[in-house]
Amino acid sequence: MVGRILAIAGNTYRENIRDKVLYNLILFALIMIFSSLALGQLTLGNESKVIIDLGLSGISIFGMLIAIFIGISLVYKELEKRTVYALLAKPVHRHEWILGKYLGLLFTLLVNIAVMTVGLALAMLYTGGIQAGGYVRLLPAVYTIFLSLALITALALLFSTFSSPALSAVFTFFLWVIGHFGADLRSFAELTKSAPVMWLCRVLYYVLPNFSAFAILDSRSILRGTGYLQSIDPWAIWWATVYCAIYCAFLIALGISIFMRRDFK
Amino acid sequence: MPVVEIENLTKDFSIGFWKKHPVRALDNLCLEVHEGEIFGFLGPNGAGKSTTIKLLMHLLHPTSGTARILGRPVDSVSMHKSIGYLPENPYFYDYLTPKELLTYIGRLFGLHRPALSKKVDALIEDVGLERAGNLQLRKFSKGMVQRIGIAQALINDPEIVFLDEPMSGLDPLGRMDVRRIITSLKARGVTVFFSSHILPDVEALCDRVAILNRGRLQEQGALEEILKVRIEGHDVILSGWTEQHLSDIRQFCDEVRPMGDRLQLRVNDPQKMEGLLSFVFSNKLELISLNPIRPSLEEYFQSLVGSR
Numbered sequence: 001m002v003g004r005i006l007a008i009a010g011n012t013y014r015e016n017i018r019d020k021v022l023y024n025l026i027l028f029a030l031i032m033i034f035s036s037l038a039l040g041q042l043t044l045g046n047e048s049k050v051i052i053d054l055g056l057s058g059i060s061i062f063g064m065l066i067a068i069f070i071g072i073s074l075v076y077k078e079l080e081k082r083t084v085y086a087l088l089a090k091p092v093h094r095h096e097w098i099l100g101k102y103l104g105l106l107f108t109l110l111v112n113i114a115v116m117t118v119g120l121a122l123a124m125l126y127t128g129g130i131q132a133g134g135y136v137r138l139l140p141a142v143y144t145i146f147l148s149l150a151l152i153t154a155l156a157l158l159f160s161t162f163s164s165p166a167l168s169a170v171f172t173f174f175l176w177v178i179g180h181f182g183a184d185l186r187s188f189a190e191l192t193k194s195a196p197v198m199w200l201c202r203v204l205y206y207v208l209p210n211f212s213a214f215a216i217l218d219s220r221s222i223l224r225g226t227g228y229l230q231s232i233d234p235w236a237i238w239w240a241t242v243y244c245a246i247y248c249a250f251l252i253a254l255g256i257s258i259f260m261r262r263d264f265k
Numbered sequence: 266m267p268v269v270e271i272e273n274l275t276k277d278f279s280i281g282f283w284k285k286h287p288v289r290a291l292d293n294l295c296l297e298v299h300e301g302e303i304f305g306f307l308g309p310n311g312a313g314k315s316t317t318i319k320l321l322m323h324l325l326h327p328t329s330g331t332a333r334i335l336g337r338p339v340d341s342v343s344m345h346k347s348i349g350y351l352p353e354n355p356y357f358y359d360y361l362t363p364k365e366l367l368t369y370i371g372r373l374f375g376l377h378r379p380a381l382s383k384k385v386d387a388l389i390e391d392v393g394l395e396r397a398g399n400l401q402l403r404k405f406s407k408g409m410v411q412r413i414g415i416a417q418a419l420i421n422d423p424e425i426v427f428l429d430e431p432m433s434g435l436d437p438l439g440r441m442d443v444r445r446i447i448t449s450l451k452a453r454g455v456t457v458f459f460s461s462h463i464l465p466d467v468e469a470l471c472d473r474v475a476i477l478n479r480g481r482l483q484e485q486g487a488l489e490e491i492l493k494v495r496i497e498g499h500d501v502i503l504s505g506w507t508e509q510h511l512s513d514i515r516q517f518c519d520e521v522r523p524m525g526d527r528l529q530l531r532v533n534d535p536q537k538m539e540g541l542l543s544f545v546f547s548n549k550l551e552l553i554s555l556n557p558i559r560p561s562l563e564e565y566f567q568s569l570v571g572s573r
Contacts, residue, residue: 003372004375011361015360081356082355085324087370087373088323089323089345089352091343263324263325263326
């Protein structure tokens with residue numbers, strides 16, 4: 001079983017890295033990261049902060065674009081081109097195929113994030129004045145971005161099991177945007193005097209993906225020791241990991257149950 | 266011993282956007298395929314052939330009925346280790362080369378290097394793609410894709426192979442190659458289940474056939490019993506004839522058409538055909554070709570469907 005999942009994941013990764021769209025997105029991300037060097041010059045004493053903020057935003061936004069654009073077509077493209085027909089007639093369980101596709105895209109994202117992180121580290125190195133610890137603290141920041149991308153990928157995969165790429169993209173992007181207001185929904189539920197609105201906000205808070213759970217680290221955390229005091233909270237990272245794993249498992253299980261019932265006409 | 270058993274297999278598809286209504290694609294199909302035979306699954310376009318094969322491959326869920334392959338239900342994943350499948354109008358990952366595709370498929374069967382590499386090279390040679398082994402599939406013609414499709418169906422040395430329209434898109438040489446592959450599979454004891462709507466392919470290959478029309482089984486059995494192919498006459502082409510021969514030749518023929526130094530003849534009566542051949546050989550005329558005239562499968566279907 002593991003061998004088959006890894007074979008499917010490996011092929012998905014190969015498909016992604018042979019896709020020109022991916023390279024365009026990475027190129028744009030690296031341009032954005034390096035252009036932060038110029039923007040950093042315009043600030044007084046905050047060059048490192050601007051570079052790290054823009055760099056992390058670049059990794060997050062372009063990672064999100066890669067996750068959505070590739071994720072929404074993960075299943076749909078195979079059905080549309082009918083490449084899945086020959087595959088599923090082999091000794092492959094449908095859940096193995098879905099898991100393989102998901103892991104393949106996760107690995108693609110991991111490699112892309114690694115490339116963009118190296119780009120950001122080079123930009124930080126070029127600016128100078130950042131202690132060695134700053135580069136190390138970049139890793140947990142990038143890790144939490146990866147967690148959020150894993151969740152976006154699971155959402156895109158779920159939608160791609162039953163809807164067209166355009167609709168899947170809209171649904172996924174919509175949930176990504178709403179998911180950043182999780183804390184606001186909770187606050188609103190506490191403040192409102194209307195019981196139905198309070199319940200609605202609470203339900204939405206617990207049901208919708210909470211992307212604010214991954215906003216743990218920023219430039220201040222990374223630049224700790226150069227005048228900023230905010231520290232990295234390992235428990236927050238741990239809980240973000242657990243939350244991501246549970247939510248992704250639920251989404252993938254839902255996607256698998258839909259895919260299991262599908263007819264390939 | 267039956268290796269494919271289909272009992273009352275029925276498949277309805279829902280069509281329509283708002284008001285969905287079922288359309289029956291396959292209606293109570295009962296079928297058996299025996300070990301080691303080449304089984305032809307015939308029918309015009311839309312007869313339900315591909316639907317049946319997809320149900321056997323567990324790509325579709327049946328509305329009712331059951332199907333078993335090698336004694337196991339079609340949703341048994343372990344059973345799929347022993348079968349091969351070529352989809353109709355196949356399309357594979359066009360960013361892969363044939364070697365990469367076959368290696369990938371081989372890994373799904375649990376095959377590993379170096380045995381897998383040897384198998385891949387042998388299959389690529391078998392289907393005549395040696396020169397294109399490292400070319401991406403996006404550069405392949407339809408016939409080449411069909412060939413790699415057959416290769417991927419054989420990567421696991423299957424006991425039974427399902428080929429959905431395997432001759433589709435192939436030139437005459439390609440069709441001959443596929444025929445050769447199918448007969449070599451039979452020689453190795455592999456059961457071949459293939460669908461087609463091209464009668465000559467079926468006649469050349471099949472031990473038994475089933476005929477499907479509008480989702481219903483029309484006939485099933487040995488080819489000569491089922492198709493009852495009637496030779497309506499013969500087309501004959503002669504050369505070396507003179508005007509003196511012509512009046513004698515006309516008495517054997519229903520149509521006589523001179524074409525330069527050749528003579529095209531149509532003979533419907535078998536006894537007159539014997540007389541014509543005796544005349545040709547005794548007068549030392551040159552027999553260029555002699556072809557039986559048979560109804561096409563389409564004509565056969567017209568008569569079959571019209572009579573019911």
